[in-house]
Amino acid sequence: MVSKSQTxxxxxxxxxxxxxxxxxxxAEGPKVIAELLNEGFVLQSLFSTDPPENVAKNHFxxxxxxxxxxSFLKTANTSVALFEIPKPKPLQDSxxxxxxxxxxxxxxxxxxxxxxxxxGVQQLLCSEDTADCFNPKVVQATMGSLxxxxxxxxxxxxxxxxxxxxxxGGFMDGKNVYSEKxxxxxxxxxxxxxxxxxxxxxxxxxxxxxxxxxxxTQKTESLNVATAAAILLSEFRRSIEK
Amino acid sequence: MVSKSQTxxxxxxxxxxxxxxxxxxxAEGPKVIAELLNEGFVLQSLFSTDPPENVAKNHFxxxxxxxxxxSFLKTANTSVALFEIPKPKPLQDSxxxxxxxxxxxxxxxxxxxxxxxxxGVQQLLCSEDTADCFNPKVVQATMGSLxxxxxxxxxxxxxxxxxxxxxxGGFMDGKNVYSEKxxxxxxxxxxxxxxxxxxxxxxxxxxxxxxxxxxxTQKTESLNVATAAAILLSEFRRSIEK
Numbered sequence: 161m162v163s164k165s166q167t168x169x170x171x172x173x174x175x176x177x178x179x180x181x182x183x184x185x186x187a188e189g190p191k192v193i194a195e196l197l198n199e200g201f202v203l204q205s206l207f208s209t210d211p212p213e214n215v216a217k218n219h220f221x222x223x224x225x226x227x228x229x230x231s232f233l234k235t236a237n238t239s240v241a242l243f244e245i246p247k248p249k250p251l252q253d254s255x256x257x258x259x260x261x262x263x264x265x266x267x268x269x270x271x272x273x274x275x276x277x278x279x280g281v282q283q284l285l286c287s288e289d290t291a292d293c294f295n296p297k298v299v300q301a302t303m304g305s306l307x308x309x310x311x312x313x314x315x316x317x318x319x320x321x322x323x324x325x326x327x328x329g330g331f332m333d334g335k336n337v338y339s340e341k342x343x344x345x346x347x348x349x350x351x352x353x354x355x356x357x358x359x360x361x362x363x364x365x366x367x368x369x370x371x372x373x374x375x376x377t378q379k380t381e382s383l384n385v386a387t388a389a390a391i392l393l394s395e396f397r398r399s400i401e402k
Numbered sequence: 403m404v405s406k407s408q409t410x411x412x413x414x415x416x417x418x419x420x421x422x423x424x425x426x427x428x429a430e431g432p433k434v435i436a437e438l439l440n441e442g443f444v445l446q447s448l449f450s451t452d453p454p455e456n457v458a459k460n461h462f463x464x465x466x467x468x469x470x471x472x473s474f475l476k477t478a479n480t481s482v483a484l485f486e487i488p489k490p491k492p493l494q495d496s497x498x499x500x501x502x503x504x505x506x507x508x509x510x511x512x513x514x515x516x517x518x519x520x521x522g523v524q525q526l527l528c529s530e531d532t533a534d535c536f537n538p539k540v541v542q543a544t545m546g547s548l549x550x551x552x553x554x555x556x557x558x559x560x561x562x563x564x565x566x567x568x569x570x571g572g573f574m575d576g577k578n579v580y581s582e583k584x585x586x587x588x589x590x591x592x593x594x595x596x597x598x599x600x601x602x603x604x605x606x607x608x609x610x611x612x613x614x615x616x617x618x619t620q621k622t623e624s625l626n627v628a629t630a631a632a633i634l635l636s637e638f639r640r641s642i643e644k
Contacts, residue, residue, distance in 0.1 A: 267509065275629055279616045280616035372643070375520055387516075387628060390629035
């Protein structure tokens with residue numbers, strides 16, 4: 161059974177404003193929920209079509225119709241959970257770090273979080289105008305990887321002014337990524353889907369790199385930000401393996 | 403001015419059935435339309451909020467409201483065009499070829515077409531149950547790359563039984579892609595978002611490869627199909643550069 165006020169709360173969490181007010185976010189499906197629980201995320205309440213395994217006051221058994229009402233997915237799963245948004249851990253100025261400058265598409269952000277997890281990148285920095293990682297679309301697109309990657313929202317230009325790490329960014333005229341020897345620690349900047357990296361951030365970049373293009377016509381404008389992230393992360397990790 | 407029958411025709415082209423019946427597909431926005439025209443795609447009609455540059459009987463000036471009605475995008479662009487679906491060119495059993503086994507998400511297919519264009523892959527093979535490349539969502543996601551990549555729908559297992567090319571596929575226990583020397587010509591198989599490559603197709607794979615995972619927890623299940631495509635294409639092209 162889902163009460164009216166619970167339905168209202170869950171529906172409201174589609175909006176960032178209400179996630180900030182309540183400190184809660186929504187995750188759906190047993191896989192994503194289990195991964196968040198495994199990593200110590202605090203469950204506020206769980207709505208599931210399965211009977212609760214343990215009798216707990218924050219577990220509610222619901223009908224398929226009730227679940228459909230509170231689900232954000234086109235095809236509702238078997239469970240919807242509310243979790244507390246965790247306090248961010250202190251930022252470490254070390255390791256391989258990805259920094260996103262105004263990446264707006266939730267699907268792209270989700271894919272990049274999943275890539276960070278695959279390639280062992282523990283810190284993802286986001287400009288304040290990047291999509292919110294607790295947006296339900298992002299949470300689902302991460303497939304649970306959100307549990308293992310720390311996402312920090314901050315002023316990128318402030319961080320980049322202070323960091324001692326080398327700062328990498330993609331340019332048409334940069335050094336070929338296939339012949340570069342990349343360090344273990346560094347910051348990789350990725351920019352907005354339409355406009356790329358902003359002028360203020362470009363000025364902080366210390367290492368200009370490029371993914372060579374092989375198409376004959378040379379007309380392809382750019383790679384999608386998530387596929388560029390995939391290739392760059394792969395190249396950084398290959399450098400360590402060498 | 404858009405007539406009722408034109409609106410009905412355009413709206414119907416969201417469905418594959420009507421694209422097949424009419425032999426037409428929709429492209430939106432001056433950039434995508436220009437790239438298709440450049441590559442010799444045949445324009446059936448153009449609806450634009452700008453006055454037509456050349457007086458042609460298949461160019462129609464429309465109001466913003468009319469455009470919004472026929473556009474498939476959330477934010478309508480300035481133009482919507484109908485193009486003829488081209489006859490596929492004969493398939494060549496050479497070059498680097500990507501083969502998709504039941505990739506269902508239009509966004510993933512669009513991203514992969516864009517990647518093929520970037521990395522100079524001219525032939526993309528799709529199983530009959532892969533998303534349709536003339537689906538409006540795919541056309542827009544390709545950002546015009548669809549004009550330069552030949553997409554063939556066919557029985558993958560029949561093609562793979564006949565081809566003389568080496569056939570690559572990703573496995574947990576395959577050879578590390580970073581230490582492989584890849585050939586210039588070959589087929590790379592990518593599978594369905596949820597179920598991976600089907601059993602019948604797995605049996606045709608001659609070279610098992612793996613993208614190493616660097617995450618500590620080893621829990622990340624898999625990479626998204628488009629990001630896996632990005633890393634594999636990058637590795638094949640790097641091999642040629644070496």
